[in-house]
Amino acid sequence: MLLSELKPGEYGIVKKIKGTGALHRRLLSMGLLPGAIVRVVRISPLGDPVEYEIRGFFISLRKQEASFVEVDKVTPLSFIPRNSDVRVVFIDGGVGFVQNMGAMGIAVGKRLKIIAPCCPMQVKTEKGVFTLGRGMAYRVFVR
Amino acid sequence: MLVALAGNPNTGKSTIFNALTGMKQHVGNWPGVTVEKKEGETEIEGTRVKVVDLPGTYSLTAYTMEEIITRNFIIEEKPDVIVDIIDASNLERNLYLLTELLELHSKIVVVLNMFDEAQKKYSIDVEKMSRILGLPVITAVGIRGKGIDKLKDKIIHGKFNPKKVEYPEDVERRIEEIVELIKPLNIEPARWYAIKILENDAEVHKKVAELGGKDILHRAEHLRHEIEDIYGDDIESLMTSFRYSFAHGLFHEVAEPINVGGVTITDMIDHVVTHKIFGLPIFLAIMYLAFQFVFLVAAPFQDAIDLIFNGKSTATGHIPGLVDLSYNWMLQFMPAWLSSFINHGMLRGLGAVLTFTPVIMLLFLILSFLEDSGYLARVAFLMDSIMKKMGLEGRGIIPLMLGFGCNVPAVMATRTLKDEKERRLSIALNPLIPCGARIQVFAFISSIFFPSNPALVLWSLLILSMVVVFVLGYIYSKTIFRSKSEPFVLELPPYRMPTLKGISIHMWEKSEGFLRKAGTIIVGAAAIIWIFAALPWGVGYGSPDSYIGMFARWIAPIGTAFGLTPEAIISLIFGFFAKEVVIDVLYVLYGSKEAIYYAMSPIQAYSFMLFMLFYTPCVATLATIYNETKSKKFTFFVILEGFALAALFSFAFYTLTSILGVSV
Numbered sequence: 001m002l003l004s005e006l007k008p009g010e011y012g013i014v015k016k017i018k019g020t021g022a023l024h025r026r027l028l029s030m031g032l033l034p035g036a037i038v039r040v041v042r043i044s045p046l047g048d049p050v051e052y053e054i055r056g057f058f059i060s061l062r063k064q065e066a067s068f069v070e071v072d073k074v075t076p077l078s079f080i081p082r083n084s085d086v087r088v089v090f091i092d093g094g095v096g097f098v099q100n101m102g103a104m105g106i107a108v109g110k111r112l113k114i115i116a117p118c119c120p121m122q123v124k125t126e127k128g129v130f131t132l133g134r135g136m137a138y139r140v141f142v143r
Numbered sequence: 144m145l146v147a148l149a150g151n152p153n154t155g156k157s158t159i160f161n162a163l164t165g166m167k168q169h170v171g172n173w174p175g176v177t178v179e180k181k182e183g184e185t186e187i188e189g190t191r192v193k194v195v196d197l198p199g200t201y202s203l204t205a206y207t208m209e210e211i212i213t214r215n216f217i218i219e220e221k222p223d224v225i226v227d228i229i230d231a232s233n234l235e236r237n238l239y240l241l242t243e244l245l246e247l248h249s250k251i252v253v254v255l256n257m258f259d260e261a262q263k264k265y266s267i268d269v270e271k272m273s274r275i276l277g278l279p280v281i282t283a284v285g286i287r288g289k290g291i292d293k294l295k296d297k298i299i300h301g302k303f304n305p306k307k308v309e310y311p312e313d314v315e316r317r318i319e320e321i322v323e324l325i326k327p328l329n330i331e332p333a334r335w336y337a338i339k340i341l342e343n344d345a346e347v348h349k350k351v352a353e354l355g356g357k358d359i360l361h362r363a364e365h366l367r368h369e370i371e372d373i374y375g376d377d378i379e380s381l382m383t384s385f386r387y388s389f390a391h392g393l394f395h396e397v398a399e400p401i402n403v404g405g406v407t408i409t410d411m412i413d414h415v416v417t418h419k420i421f422g423l424p425i426f427l428a429i430m431y432l433a434f435q436f437v438f439l440v441a442a443p444f445q446d447a448i449d450l451i452f453n454g455k456s457t458a459t460g461h462i463p464g465l466v467d468l469s470y471n472w473m474l475q476f477m478p479a480w481l482s483s484f485i486n487h488g489m490l491r492g493l494g495a496v497l498t499f500t501p502v503i504m505l506l507f508l509i510l511s512f513l514e515d516s517g518y519l520a521r522v523a524f525l526m527d528s529i530m531k532k533m534g535l536e537g538r539g540i541i542p543l544m545l546g547f548g549c550n551v552p553a554v555m556a557t558r559t560l561k562d563e564k565e566r567r568l569s570i571a572l573n574p575l576i577p578c579g580a581r582i583q584v585f586a587f588i589s590s591i592f593f594p595s596n597p598a599l600v601l602w603s604l605l606i607l608s609m610v611v612v613f614v615l616g617y618i619y620s621k622t623i624f625r626s627k628s629e630p631f632v633l634e635l636p637p638y639r640m641p642t643l644k645g646i647s648i649h650m651w652e653k654s655e656g657f658l659r660k661a662g663t664i665i666v667g668a669a670a671i672i673w674i675f676a677a678l679p680w681g682v683g684y685g686s687p688d689s690y691i692g693m694f695a696r697w698i699a700p701i702g703t704a705f706g707l708t709p710e711a712i713i714s715l716i717f718g719f720f721a722k723e724v725v726i727d728v729l730y731v732l733y734g735s736k737e738a739i740y741y742a743m744s745p746i747q748a749y750s751f752m753l754f755m756l757f758y759t760p761c762v763a764t765l766a767t768i769y770n771e772t773k774s775k776k777f778t779f780f781v782i783l784e785g786f787a788l789a790a791l792f793s794f795a796f797y798t799l800t801s802i803l804g805v806s807v
């Protein structure tokens with residue numbers, strides 16, 4: 001789907017920035033790159049532009065510009081309700097963090113079942129049942 | 144020694160520049176304010192250091208002026224040291240620019256500015272960062288002058304052993320091949336050029352072609368396609384991704400996030416000021432208050448300056464002002480015409496210039512407060528979809544609203560628009576907004592001719608001007624001021640409390656610029672007006688026997704097409720100097736309110752107001768327009784535009800009402 005189709009509060013993981021030229025390049029240098037997580041913050045009262053959070057900062061894009069960005073919708077683990085079955089698509093952190101999560105069986109592609117919702121939350125992975133704090137659950141994105 | 148400050152917009156470059164050099168320069172809170180190159184000097188341990196504040200950029204592509212300026216400066220001027228000012232609270236994106244700088248230069252001092260804010264978001268291992276990068280890394284809080292001494296020390300004594308940003312093996316191999324190919328061209332830094340050739344950078348492409356490297360470019364194109372095939376994406380996305388993953392990796396190596404996903408103060412403020420229902424009313428309320436503040440506070444100062452220069456007429460007589468006193472004094476040793484020229488022409492002109500200063504100072508006080516606090520970026524966010532229709536970004540609303548106060552500071556405020564075409568468009572529209580002086584004249588005339596409902600008449604003019612501005616903006620943006628549509632990617636910075644120093648520097652710069660540059664033109668114009676109004680020597684000032692009077696009589700037949708009496712024409716000519724004097728001139732020429740009422744029909748009066756609504760901006764506005772654009776052609780265009788609209792509306796109204804036989 002397109003970034004412009006996401007609603008406030010929703011998250012997307014960037015798949016591709018279409019087009020060429022100045023807009024293309026500007027979006028890239030802002031860090032809007034394949035693999036980056038984008039959150040829709042709010043829509044301007046008049047319906048356009050839209051504010052997005054990316055890599056910890058905030059930008060406003062016109063809908064027309066946001067439609068150059070292809071995304072997949074994802075959700076932070078911390079938002080997932082009890083008893084859901086989800087698959088991990090992205091872990092937002094450095095090597096160390098990814099390794100720590102991996103030790104608990106939380107890695108890209110793995111399935112999880114939510115035992116207790118956030119926060120702290122309990123998840124069941126193939127390696128057992130683990131407790132995650134808000135800081136962790138917020139950085140694991142699932143579908 | 145030459146030192147250049149580089150960094151993303153809004154990271155505190157200017158703040159640190161000021162702290163380093165003590166030189167006055169604008170400190171704003173707006174991405175992209177520093178478009179020109181600013182220089183200053185400082186001394187570190189006996190070494191004279193020239194410091195240059197480069198424009199803020201997010202990267203170093205060839206797509207924007209700022210980016211081209213920055214990289215050309217580094218390549219051509221070869222600064223001894225580059226200081227990369229990083230907003231430490233926004234580390235990852237800021238590190239991206241560092242990856243690009245690393246390819247251009249080896250001596251980089253990294254400044255983690257805004258460290259106060261950063262500490263609320265994550266803990267940063269500065270030592271480790273310095274070790275990984277092989278560069279001096281220091282922390283700073285620019286607004287409190289913290290870290291400046293350390294920075295000075297590192298500029299002189301820093302050890303540089305920079306890490307290379309590495310690309311995947313199959314990309315590196317191709318970069319090295321190009322490095323070899325361009326050796327004969329003798330361009331430095333070779334690796335940077337090779338990467339840019341591979342990325343198909345427009346500027347570098349041109350340069351290499353000029354140097355006769357067509358074959359190299361061909362080969363590079365081939366290599367580029369190979370990489371695009373291997374990774375299945377376009378080269379720009381790929382190369383940016385590679386560099387970002389370096390920044391991303393480094394970021395996670397050195398920064399440990401704390402307090403993830405908490406609610407910030409900025410978020411709470413935005414929740415209110417960009418609220419679906421309350422956002423726009425809040426904006427209008429803020430503008431209204433700002434407006435009231437500026438014009439109410441400025442008014443007594445303006446009156447005082449006016450009193451000092453022009454004195455005051457009271458029921459019992461005339462209290463002389465500086466102009467009269469100086470005129471009489473100079474009569475002792477020079478002929479009357481010369482004293483009149485100096486005093487009634489130039490000195491009075493100087494008074495007019497000075498009366499503008501309080502408004503300009505207060506306006507820029509408010510504007511830089513809005514800008515530095517971060518609210519102006521929200522204005523852009525709120526108003527974008529309306530302003531877009533007239534070819535402007537959201538912030539374009541500000542100068543237009545200010546126009547209702549005074550077009551002079553409003554034209555100066557168009558500097559907040561980054562795109563040059565948009566700026567011109569915005570300047571071209573601004574004089575069509577009736578300023579306070581014109582509104583005052585309209586109120587006076589309406590009260591004479593339409594005593595039953597003067598407000599309605601006034602509103603009709605205001606609404607007409609807004610419609611004209613909107614429609615003309617739409618047409619212009621599709622035709623002569625068509626912008627090549629730079630992408631409007633706006634950063635919404637966190638709210639910050641502006642510093643007094645930052646605001647006062649900004650305020651002073653604007654007012655000083657106006658006084659010095661536009662002021663000279665206004666005084667000159669005042670002198671010219673005097674020549675036409677007071678000569679031939681001996682006639683009454685501005686009377687029908689003066690040159691202005693003769694001109695008015697000569698042009699009177701044309702004036703009848705618009706229902707303008709010769710006296711009305713004279714008043715308009717004086718209005719060119721300052722719109723509010725139109726009332727005084729009419730008064731003097733006709734003698735009384737009643738006489739004015741009997742001299743024109745209400746239809747004529749309305750036609751007169753239509754003409755006055757649009758015809759040429761006043762001298763001060765024109766001087767400012769010229770000063771801001773440095774283009775005589777453009778300034779002339781604005782005059783022409785005004786007259787064309789004035790003639791159009793006034794003629795159409797006057798003829799239509801005559802044909803239809805309307806009378807009021």
Ligand SMILES: Nc1nc2c(ncn2[C@@H]2O[C@H](COP(=O)(O)OP(=O)(O)O)[C@@H](O)[C@H]2O)c(=O)[nH]1
Nearest residue numbers: 152153154155156157158170171257284285286
């Ligand atoms: N909290 C904080 N604010 C800062 C610091 N340095 C600068 N600022 C503020 O950040 C804003 C942008 O600074 P400025 O020097 O104009 O940035 P530039 O666009 O890079 O030149 C201004 O409002 C400054 O007062 C800092 O170290 N900490």
Ligand SMILES: [Mg+2]
Nearest residue numbers: 156157171177
């Ligand atoms: Mg600056």
